[in-house]
Amino acid sequence: MKTLRAVPGDVRLLCFGIFFNAVVSFTFIYLFVYLTGPRGLSVGHAGVIGGIGGVGLVAGNLTGGWFGDRYGHRRALLAGSVVSGVLLAVLGLLATPVLIAALPLAQYASGVVRAANSALVAVGVPEGSRRQGFAVMRFASNAGFTVGPPLGALVAAHWSYDWLFVADGAGTLLFAAYAARVLPARGAAHAEPVHDPRAPGLRRELRVRPAVPVLLAAIVCVDLVYRQQYSTLPVFLGDHGMDAHVYGWLIALNSAVILCLELPAAHALRGRAPLSVVGCGLLLVGLGYALLIPGAALGWAVALMVSLTLGEILYKTTATAYVADQAPPHAQGRFQSLYAGASISGQVLAPPLGGALYTAAPALLWPLCAVLAGLAGLAVLWARRLPGPLTGGDTGGDARPAPETGSTLRAAAG
Known part of the structure; x- marks a missing residue:
């Protein structure tokens, strides 16, 4: 397929990992059912806890790129995956007051991973082919989410909702191990630095x-x-x-x-x-x-x-x-x-x-x-x-920016 050929191999490998991570990311689909069922919380309390977790997810998305620009997007991805995976694996064992604190932290780490995935695709695909790169990433994510919910329903029906957390956490840790292996650890010597203290502010x-x-x-x-x-x-x-x-x-x-x-x-x-x-x-x-x-x-x-x-x-x-x-x-x-x-x-x-x-x-x-x-x-x-x-004179906001130099996946890996 022409779209896949336009995407570098490193990014295709990352997208395969994103697909796998999406398959096992079924915890939060069933979180409300879990809180009002096995946990015995009221609908109102479950809604508050779910909302707090959502705030953590948005905050992670908003700040994850800063960590990546400063320390490397690969490091941000791995750190977020490890934190999220560990917390998800033990979430079902936590008392409800501790769960209220751990859930937004797990969601925050998941948001960091989401931002890092997007940044790695952005720097790994050359300007001019990024629409295809992000389309492949979304295809992988949507395909995983298509498979994940019915798989999660089977896990909950045959075992328990607690096993959903364990499976999600273990899968996220496996994704971290996979990403550590397939993503390059160091950038080329001529590559643009990820963090430049002299650069203009956001x-x-x-x-x-x-x-x-x-x-x-x-x-x-x-x-x-x-x-x-x-x-x-x-x-x-x-x-x-x-x-x-x-x-x-x-x-x-x-x-x-x-x-x-x-x-x-x-x-x-x-x-x-x-x-x-x-x-x-x-x-x-x-x-x-x-x-x-x-x-x-x-x-x-x-x-x-x-x-x-x-x-x-x-x-x-x-x-x-x-x-x-x-x-x-x-x-x-x-x-x-x-x-x-x-x-x-x-x-x-x-x-x-x-x-x-x-x-x-x-x-x-x-x-x-x-x-x-x-x-x-x-x-x-x-x-x-x-x-x-x-570039190109009076071209307006719909024009293409000047080609970037050194903006590659290896440069961003950190």
């Missing part, structure tokens, strides 16, 4: 790239909307006579379309202006939720998921690659952390905000989701006009 780098903050703000808004499919959407469907089986098939449709189309789409659109592709993707997310405004018929629900999935295919890979292409070599990790934090912010924001609005005024939820995603898409399309530190 705020200055963002000021000269104004399209990047606009994109990040748009991603926060659309992630709040996008993740309603995991919180208020199943409640909405249930309230209109569609049970969990319908919802399960809709999520399966989402996964199937992504696995079939994302890699070909990344290859086919590799020459298109990135912000144009991202903006159209965000508009499709808004259109999807607008389709629920007329009612909750099965046809509208399927149309929602198709539109949402096509929008995701357009914006997620392209936005990640755009941020990587805009990042200077000394701040690649921090740029990826900013994007990673923005792209997962809805995990913390979507359930409480969407749930509160659906409880207070259910008829307003989907129109507001559609408007918010639509405005985010229009903002990204407008950001194409913004200047940046680019």
